Structures are given as structure tokens and as C-alpha cells.
Amino acid sequence: MSLTDEGHYGPKQLNMLKTVWGEGFLSPGGKEEIDEILKGIDLTDKKVLDFGCGTGGAVFHMIEKHNAAEVTGIDPEPLVIETANKLAREKGISSKVNFICAAPGILEFKQESFDIIFSKEAFLHVPDKKILLTELSKILIDDGIIAVGDWMRNDDQEPSDQMKEYIAAEGLDMYMCSLNKYSELLEETGFSVISLNDRNQWYLEVVQKEISDIKGPLYDQVINLIGKEEADGALEIWEQLLGVVKKGEHRPGNFQAIKKRK
Numbered sequence: 001m002s003l004t005d006e007g008h009y010g011p012k013q014l015n016m017l018k019t020v021w022g023e024g025f026l027s028p029g030g031k032e033e034i035d036e037i038l039k040g041i042d043l044t045d046k047k048v049l050d051f052g053c054g055t056g057g058a059v060f061h062m063i064e065k066h067n068a069a070e071v072t073g074i075d076p077e078p079l080v081i082e083t084a085n086k087l088a089r090e091k092g093i094s095s096k097v098n099f100i101c102a103a104p105g106i107l108e109f110k111q112e113s114f115d116i117i118f119s120k121e122a123f124l125h126v127p128d129k130k131i132l133l134t135e136l137s138k139i140l141i142d143d144g145i146i147a148v149g150d151w152m153r154n155d156d157q158e159p160s161d162q163m164k165e166y167i168a169a170e171g172l173d174m175y176m177c178s179l180n181k182y183s184e185l186l187e188e189t190g191f192s193v194i195s196l197n198d199r200n201q202w203y204l205e206v207v208q209k210e211i212s213d214i215k216g217p218l219y220d221q222v223i224n225l226i227g228k229e230e231a232d233g234a235l236e237i238w239e240q241l242l243g244v245v246k247k248g249e250h251r252p253g254n255f256q257a258i259k260k261r262k
């Protein structure tokens, strides 16, 4: 039994992540980290794409706090999109959001459909980042901005055994590259890099707090959701995550880049 045995982002996994990271969020840092990824970017009246939108936390925040005109979220997981649509209805902002369940690799949008492309902790699930950035570039306007947070690695060598064990324990497809690699690929795919921001130290503190919360105030809630055996299993994975973050091999990072004019 594991958190992903009902699908990578199935009911158990969604409930667990919601408990630790909050409603609408399938990645750490909440609204503050979304603001960090978007630092200096004006979304007012802009059309935005959230690639790998999950249950919509960032989509809602970009409308409610950043005044985006319209945000489209795409994600390959049906339950994730269903949950995002339900939350949008509860918030009364369905008319400004468009959640689409699309198979991996499918971006059926006209060229230059978006002013801004945002993504958080979803690029890691895509094996070929060059193809991804090339395809995203096509649907972004000239001078449009891409702002991304992702789980990355310290380098692009073979991962250590410790890292491989952690990834296997997660049970998710994870293809992590370095922030430097993203910088190279952005320049190769028609973007100019605006900023690169290593978030390893920030996440080290966050992951320590996540573990103490799961062991402490959230423990009963987590057991009620997934049972003691799986709660303890999830904690073990979190401890493995802490190990690779502390070691400096697992390095969340953020980048912003602007699409060059042709």
C-alpha cells in the first residue's frame, strides 16, 4: 500500500497533500511562494496559463491577488481538474478560470495565446524540458514572460543512490534537472533569462517544519485520512526528502524569462 496506489495524484495523495500544504495546493510554500515566483511581474488584465495547475491554488491566487484577467490551468489528472473546478465554483470565480484535463504533451492552444506562462512543481514530471520550453514558447506572445518554480537537482549527473531511493519511494515520475540546465535551455529555445533563484535553503526550513507538523499537530488528521501504516510510510518518505534536501542534491528553484521577439 502506498499513497500513489490509487494513481499518482489519486484521492489518497490529494488528501495527504491538502492536509500538509493546504486546500488547492499540491506543492509547498502556498501563496507566498507563488508571489516569490511571480516577483516583479504585473499580471493585471493578463491572460495566463498555469501548466500542471493541480487543484488550482495558484490559479485562484493569480486572479484574486494579482488581478489576472483569465487563467487557464492544464493538468493530465482528471480528479485534480475536477477538484479545481469544484473549488472555483465554491469561490464564485468559474467565469475567470478555465481548467482543462489534457494528456501529457498536449498543448492545444493557438500560437501566442498567453501573455504569461506560470508553472509550479510540474516541469519535474516532463522528461524532455527542451521540447516543453519550445512548445510553451509557441503559445506565449513576444515579450511574454514565463515564471516557473520546480523541484531541481544540484547538477545533471547521474543522481546519487540516496536520491534514487528517495525518488523510488515517492512512486512518482520525477525528471529533475539543474537550474543551470534550465538557464541554457531557455536561451536555446528563444527566451532571455531574467532571474534564477535557488530555493534549497528556504525549502530546507520548510521541509523540517512539514515533518514536525506531520509528527505533531497534523498526525491525528493524517491517520484519519490514510491510516497509521500509510501515515508512517509518508513520514518515512518525508525524512528521505529531508535527507536529499539537506545534502544539497534536491534543490527547488525558480526562474523567470522573457520570450525574445523574432
Ligand SMILES: C[S@@+](CC[C@H](N)C(=O)[O-])C[C@H]1O[C@@H](n2cnc3c(N)ncnc32)[C@H](O)[C@@H]1O
Pocket (backbone or CB within 6 Å): 009, 024, 025, 026, 027, 051, 052, 053, 054, 055, 056, 057, 058, 074, 075, 076, 077, 080, 103, 104, 105, 119, 120, 121, 122, 125, 126
Ligand atoms: C506537484 S503537483 C503541483 C501542482 C500545482 N502546480 C501546485 O503547485 O499545487 C504536479 C502536477 O503536475 C501534473 N502533471 C504531471 N505530469 C504532467 C505533464 N506531463 N504535464 C503537465 N502537468 C503534469 C500533476 O498531475 C500534478 O497536478
